Amino acid sequence: QQQVKQSPQSLIVQKGGISIINCAYENTAFDYFPWYQQFPGKGPALLIAIRPDVSEKKEGRFTISFNKSAKQFSLHIMDSQPGDSATYFCAASIGGATNKLIFGTGTLLAVQP
Amino acid sequence: DAMVIQNPRYQVTQFGKPVTLSCSQTLNHNVMYWYQQKSSQAPKLLFHYYDKDFNNEADTPDNFQSRRPNTSFCFLDIRSPGLGDAAMYLCATRSRGGQETQYFGPGTRLLVL
Numbered sequence: 001q002q003q004v005k006q007s008p009q010s011l012i013v014q015k016g017g018i019s020i021i022n023c024a025y026e027n028t029a030f031d032y033f034p035w036y037q038q039f040p041g042k043g044p045a046l047l048i049a050i051r052p053d054v055s056e057k058k059e060g061r062f063t064i065s066f067n068k069s070a071k072q073f074s075l076h077i078m079d080s081q082p083g084d085s086a087t088y089f090c091a092a093s094i095g096g097a098t099n100k101l102i103f104g105t106g107t108l109l110a111v112q113p
Numbered sequence: 114d115a116m117v118i119q120n121p122r123y124q125v126t127q128f129g130k131p132v133t134l135s136c137s138q139t140l141n142h143n144v145m146y147w148y149q150q151k152s153s154q155a156p157k158l159l160f161h162y163y164d165k166d167f168n169n170e171a172d173t174p175d176n177f178q179s180r181r182p183n184t185s186f187c188f189l190d191i192r193s194p195g196l197g198d199a200a201m202y203l204c205a206t207r208s209r210g211g212q213e214t215q216y217f218g219p220g221t222r223l224l225v226l
Contacts, residue, residue: 042220043117089155
């Protein structure tokens, strides 16, 4: 019940296209859902995050869509660029002192020029 | 300016030879985490400190220890590294004040010969 399932495992998108990565969870106690971007040899960096009381959050070309009833959330990257090529991890956590992140398995995105 | 600093960035050790990885932060965050990340996998939480309170994950091997002498510094000690411990080790920090965002360092790549 603590798992976060992420798909697809890898994704190839043409420059200018839309990249979509999906995640699903079971634990309804999760109340924070961040997306991290990781480049090879670097640590993950927070990209965008959402709480379950909001159905959508947009920051620049990045949008999170959240479906509380379906227990699913997704990352949309509009106008994908070669510089977006990285591994993307969704995650979920329960608020509180510990706030441990439960990561998805990651999606390797390649944006072709 | 670097906020979470990890040294060294690359560490080579011999099988069974103790090794220490270090993490420092300029964010004055109360919570510090150590993660292990193997190739093409999500980060796996090893343990975390909430101030000076140490919290070990149930499946973290005894071979892994940690020290946090003050707010700014945290160390990961691997007492007898095995070949299976070769991985990227990530340090992350978080403020206690209700903010869920974890800030990751660049990681230390450990190679065990």
